[in-house]
Amino acid sequence: MANLQIQPDEAAKCGFDSMTRYLKIRVVEDGRTKVELTQYTSTIEHLDELLDEDVKRRIGEQKIALKQIVSDVRRRGYTPASLFCLSGGAKQIDVWLE
Numbered sequence: 001m002a003n004l005q006i007q008p009d010e011a012a013k014c015g016f017d018s019m020t021r022y023l024k025i026r027v028v029e030d031g032r033t034k035v036e037l038t039q040y041t042s043t044i045e046h047l048d049e050l051l052d053e054d055v056k057r058r059i060g061e062q063k064i065a066l067k068q069i070v071s072d073v074r075r076r077g078y079t080p081a082s083l084f085c086l087s088g089g090a091k092q093i094d095v096w097l098e
Contacts, residue, residue, distance in 0.1 A: 019078045020097040025050065028092045041078050041097060044070055055093060058086050073097065 020041045027035040043050065048066050051059070059066065064084050073083070078097065086093040 020080050022098050023047070024094075024096050024098055026094045028094075030090045044073055044078075044097070047095075055086070058088065058093075059084075062086060 023039045023041050023044050025035070025037040025039075026033060037050070039050070047070060048056065062084075064086075069083050073081070080098050081096065083095040083097065085095070
């Protein structure tokens, strides 16, 4: 253990200030925001419970793997990122961490 060294550039990535605070979901329909939901980042663990059945159906059609997205978020240390965007017709749904 005496030889353990942390490289300065790697140490900078380990701080809590690089982690996100919020999971955001926005639904825009006909160019107007219909829903904008802000939850603590920890709710990413229950993302599928926050989405209605229509959104889940569209996610399935787009072959978006929610479990993989959550796993990737954990692996990246909850850093800011766009998680996915669905658009079709007059409706757009954006999900991201900030």
